[in-house]
Amino acid sequence: QKEVEQNSGPLSVPEGAIASLNCTYSDRGSQSFFWYRQYSGKSPELIMSIYSNGDKEDGRFTAQLNKASQYVSLLIRDSQPSDSATYLCAVGSASKIIFGSGTRLSIRP
Amino acid sequence: DAGVTQSPTHLIKTRGQQVTLRCSPISGHKSVSWYQQVLGQGPQFIFQYYEKEERGRGNFPDRFSARQFPNYSSELNVNALLLGDSALYLCASSSQGVGVAGELFFGEGSRLTVL
Numbered sequence: 001q002k003e004v005e006q007n008s009g010p011l012s013v014p015e016g017a018i019a020s021l022n023c024t025y026s027d028r029g030s031q032s033f034f035w036y037r038q039y040s041g042k043s044p045e046l047i048m049s050i051y052s053n054g055d056k057e058d059g060r061f062t063a064q065l066n067k068a069s070q071y072v073s074l075l076i077r078d079s080q081p082s083d084s085a086t087y088l089c090a091v092g093s094a095s096k097i098i099f100g101s102g103t104r105l106s107i108r109p
Numbered sequence: 110d111a112g113v114t115q116s117p118t119h120l121i122k123t124r125g126q127q128v129t130l131r132c133s134p135i136s137g138h139k140s141v142s143w144y145q146q147v148l149g150q151g152p153q154f155i156f157q158y159y160e161k162e163e164r165g166r167g168n169f170p171d172r173f174s175a176r177q178f179p180n181y182s183s184e185l186n187v188n189a190l191l192l193g194d195s196a197l198y199l200c201a202s203s204s205q206g207v208g209v210a211g212e213l214f215f216g217e218g219s220r221l222t223v224l
Binding site for chain 1: 214216
């Protein structure tokens with residue numbers, strides 16, 4: 001079992017719709033959770049961090065955390081073509097952060 | 110303010126050679142982590158250093174080593190290069206200390222090609 005699992009996609013979403021990205025993790029002791037965006041050929045860029053159960057909103061982005069289900073999600077509202085990228089879920093415990101393999105998101109006009 | 114800087118940005122080596130990659134963290138950040146990313150995969154954790162001490166190590170062979178200097182910059186060394194070491198090597202810095210994995214901020218990476 002992978003430590004952090006994501007559906008590789010591609011996930012195709014029409015422009016203006018809501019994109020929903022999901023992630024599960026195996027370590028129940030995990031304390032911190034992150035979503036990164038990575039454009040092709042570029043390095044990962046932090047979008048959101050979340051540390052406690054519930055929802056956290058930042059502009060068009062909402063991160064959701066459910067520690068009991070070991071589940072993290074990212075919602076992107078009013079999806080734009082510039083949102084087309086690979087989205088990496090990352091989970092932190094103690095002194096290391098483990099990344100999933102990423103979900104490729106494509107926003108279609 | 111400068112972000113995380115890495116050098117070199119691109120390099121080509123042959124099998125069996127050794128390589129040193131360098132990283133300067135964001136000013137004020139004392140933690141540096143190294144990741145390897147091969148095409149189509151997420152970053153794989155190699156090392157974390159905080160206050161010049163190794164605080165975490167991923168599942169990589171002993172050919173991989175690193176160190177952190179008093180100014181918090183870091184080097185990653187890879188000996189006896191294999192074709193499979195070809196990847197993007199990412200350095201990330203964090204303001205968090207030990208015990209809490211905080212937000213990572215990445216440099217642009219060093220792309221290593223082993224022929």
